[in-house]
Structure formats: structure tokens, C-alpha cells
Amino acid sequence: MSKVSCSLPDPQLLEGAKAAFKQAYAPYSRFRVGAALRTSDGRVFFGANVENASYGLGRCAEQSAVQAMATAGAREFTEIVVYSEATPPASPCGACRQILFEFSPEARVVCVNQHGDVVSGRVAEFLPHGFRLEQRDDGHEVGTL
Ligand code: THU
Numbered sequence: 516m517s518k519v520s521c522s523l524p525d526p527q528l529l530e531g532a533k534a535a536f537k538q539a540y541a542p543y544s545r546f547r548v549g550a551a552l553r554t555s556d557g558r559v560f561f562g563a564n565v566e567n568a569s570y571g572l573g574r575c576a577e578q579s580a581v582q583a584m585a586t587a588g589a590r591e592f593t594e595i596v597v598y599s600e601a602t603p604p605a606s607p608c609g610a611c612r613q614i615l616f617e618f619s620p621e622a623r624v625v626c627v628n629q630h631g632d633v634v635s636g637r638v639a640e641f642l643p644h645g646f647r648l649e650q651r652d653d654g655h656e657v658g659t660l
Contacts, residue, residue, distance in 0.1 A: 521637045524625040526595045528553060531561050532598035532627070535576065539563040548576035548605055552584060552595040552622075560584040577611040581618065594623040604628035607641060616645035 524532075536549025537564040543566045550562040562579025577597060583606045586591060595615065599605035604626040609613060615622065620639040627633050639645060 522623070522625065523568040524627055524635075525553065525594055526623060527551075527559065528594060528625075529598065529627060531559055532576075532596040533578075535561040535563045536598045536600075539576065540565045542566060543568075543573075546601070546605075546615065547558060547599065549598045550576040550580040550591040550595055551598075552580050554584060554589040555591040555593055558584075558587065558589060560587065560601065562590070570613050575608060577592050577607050577636055578614050581614050585618070590618060592619045592622050594625065597624065597626045598628070599626075602628055602630065602632060604634055606634055609642075612638065612642035613645060616642050616647075 531551030532549040535551060536547050539547035539549060541547045541564055548564045551559060553559050560580050560583040562576045562583060564574060564576045565579060566573040597607060606626045615638045622638050623635060623636040624638055624641055625633060647659050649659050651657050
């Protein structure tokens with residue numbers, strides 16, 4: 516993770532991630548997370564973590580934001596801001612890194628907390644060697660790096 520650095524978040528995404536954070540449903544962990552992303556065509560989508568009494572069914576904020584984006588027909592984002600009240604700021608879990616990688620390996624990830632601490636980097640820096648499927652000439656799908 517040596518390439519992960521500390522560049523500032525897009526202010527509109529930061530405000531959106533904070534607003535989403537307030538909507539998080541986290542009665543079990545009591546750990547709220549909000550996310551906001553901007554698509555390549557300029558739209559903004561939000562996500563919050565949504566937990567469940569059946570614990571394994573909980574959804575992370577980042578995944579919720581990607582679901583909102585994809586449901587609206589967008590397929591690429593340039594930046595995602597993840598807001599939590601943790602020090603250092605919470606960074607996407609392994610599953611979310613793969614979910615972000617599916618759509619935008621080059622997007623910026625900016626993790627921020629209430630003190631303004633920042634951890635940032637490209638999706639592909641958070642998830643080296645992420646998994647992709649590509650269509651071969653013979654129609655088969657192959658995993659690639
Ligand atoms: N969580 C997120 O939503 N995003 C992260 O980046 C880390 C963890 C959520 C999942 C769960 O609802 C709570 O935080 C505690 O793990």
C-alpha cells in the first residue's frame with residue numbers, strides 16, 4: 516500500500532458522504548459509514564452501510580453506492596469518498612475493493628474522518644491484482660489481471 520497517499524476529497528462528495536453516513540443503519544456494529552461517488556458523466560450517487568439481524572446480510576456503504584450507480588445505468592466513476600468516524604478513517608474492506616475494481620480500477624478512493632484525516636489512492640492501488648473477466652475470441656471468459 517505504499518502508493519496510498521493523502522489527497523483532498525472533492526468537497527461535494529465529502530458533503531454527500533457525510534449526509535449518507537447520517538442515514539447508515541448500523542444497530543449491531545454501531546459503526547456507521549457513508550460513501551459518495553461521482554460518475555464519469557458527472558452524476559453523484561450515495562451509499563450507507565445497512566446491517567441486518569442476520570449479520571452476514573449486511574451491506575457496506577461503498578457497495579450500496581455502486582449498486583445505486585449501476586442501477587441508474589452508469590458504469591464508471593472517477594472518485595469515491597468514504598466517510599467514517601474512525602481513526603485512521605475506515606478504508607474499503609476487501610470485498611468492496613473488488614466491487615469498486617469491477618467498474619473503475621483507476622478511480623480515486625478518498626477515505627476521510629471527522630478530523631479531516633485522509634487516506635487516498637487509486638482503486639487498483641487498494642486492490643493490486645484485482646480479478647477481471649474478459650471475453651476471449653472463442654466466446655469463453657477468462658480471468659485476467
Ligand atoms: N463497513 C462499511 O460500510 N464500509 C467499510 O469500508 C468498512 C466497514 C461497514 C460494514 C458494517 O456494517 C460496519 O461497517 C462494521 O463492520
